[in-house]
Amino acid sequence: MISVALLPEGSVSDEAARYLFRGEDVHYSYHKLISDVFLSTAGGETDYCVIPIENTIEGSVSLHLDWLVHEVDMPIQAEWIYPSIQNLIGRAGEFQGEEDGVDFGRIVKVISHPVAMAQCLKFLRANLAHAEWEHVSSTAEAVRIVSENAGRGWAAIGTSIAAVNNGLDVLQSNVTDHNNNYTRFLLVGRKPFEVRTSDKFKTSILVTLPEDYPGALHQVLSAFAWRRINLSRIESRPTKKKLGNYYFYIEIEMPLDSVLLPAAIAEIEATGSQVRILGSYPTFTFEG
Numbered sequence: 001m002i003s004v005a006l007l008p009e010g011s012v013s014d015e016a017a018r019y020l021f022r023g024e025d026v027h028y029s030y031h032k033l034i035s036d037v038f039l040s041t042a043g044g045e046t047d048y049c050v051i052p053i054e055n056t057i058e059g060s061v062s063l064h065l066d067w068l069v070h071e072v073d074m075p076i077q078a079e080w081i082y083p084s085i086q087n088l089i090g091r092a093g094e095f096q097g098e099e100d101g102v103d104f105g106r107i108v109k110v111i112s113h114p115v116a117m118a119q120c121l122k123f124l125r126a127n128l129a130h131a132e133w134e135h136v137s138s139t140a141e142a143v144r145i146v147s148e149n150a151g152r153g154w155a156a157i158g159t160s161i162a163a164v165n166n167g168l169d170v171l172q173s174n175v176t177d178h179n180n181n182y183t184r185f186l187l188v189g190r191k192p193f194e195v196r197t198s199d200k201f202k203t204s205i206l207v208t209l210p211e212d213y214p215g216a217l218h219q220v221l222s223a224f225a226w227r228r229i230n231l232s233r234i235e236s237r238p239t240k241k242k243l244g245n246y247y248f249y250i251e252i253e254m255p256l257d258s259v260l261l262p263a264a265i266a267e268i269e270a271t272g273s274q275v276r277i278l279g280s281y282p283t284f285t286f287e288g
Helices: 012-020 034-042 062-071 114-118 121-127 139-147 160-165 216-225 261-270
Strands: 002-006 026-030 048-055 076-083 087-090 109-112 132-135 154-158 169-172 182-188 201-208 231-238 246-252 274-284
Touching: 002 012, 002 034, 012 026, 012 048, 012 076, 012 182, 034 048, 034 062, 048 062, 062 231, 062 246, 087 139, 087 160, 109 114, 109 139, 114 121, 114 132, 114 154, 139 154, 139 160, 154 160, 160 169, 201 261, 216 231, 216 246, 216 261, 261 274
Parallel strands: 002 026, 002 048, 076 274, 109 132, 109 154
Antiparallel strands: 048 182, 076 182, 087 154, 087 169, 201 246, 201 274, 231 246
């Protein structure tokens, strides 16, 4: 049996993991904090951990990237895309309006994860600007809190599966601001991913420059450019060692065992830069 650590049951991470491992015999280990998700796999308690790394609306999840780089030493084994569909959840009987509709004016507090709320700002400002907005560790935790506080006028932003799991109603479905709201997930662990295959691969590397000098980043990028190697993402993050000192997280649309990529990495290392391989892995798009 495969064992997987992830954020709480009923979260988008939960839905995404079940999509990736559909048809497989999997034990899911749920945690409130992303640190515990990472540590579960790093400590050998689970085979893999599921890490949300980027969202269409909110961009990179910097905390998760920093954990991957600074706190654990485990390779990326797979990447996949999953839609982030958020809903307004509560007890329909508490917010009964005219003609069986929802009276948003009766909602006094909305609870959710800050990223989920940021994905629904237009809806919240238009309908729930009067209510208190409270952030918690996950959308699943928000729905659980609402389920335990009946009659207080509280609602949550979360997934439909979380509503079902907690005996609540979807007051309004798909309240996200954009229809193309997707989250990119990484599967991290020491065990190779063999559940399914893909004809698309990526390689993620970490490049730390020897010093900050004019043209340093250009030298790194030129190693890929003249070989026509496509980069799908490049992001700078502080090394946490010295103010103004950064590493570069780079995603390359090519497997590590290709002909061109090892030579490009060797050229970068020849400039004095340090290169750390974070993984070479299959990538999967969402098939709705």
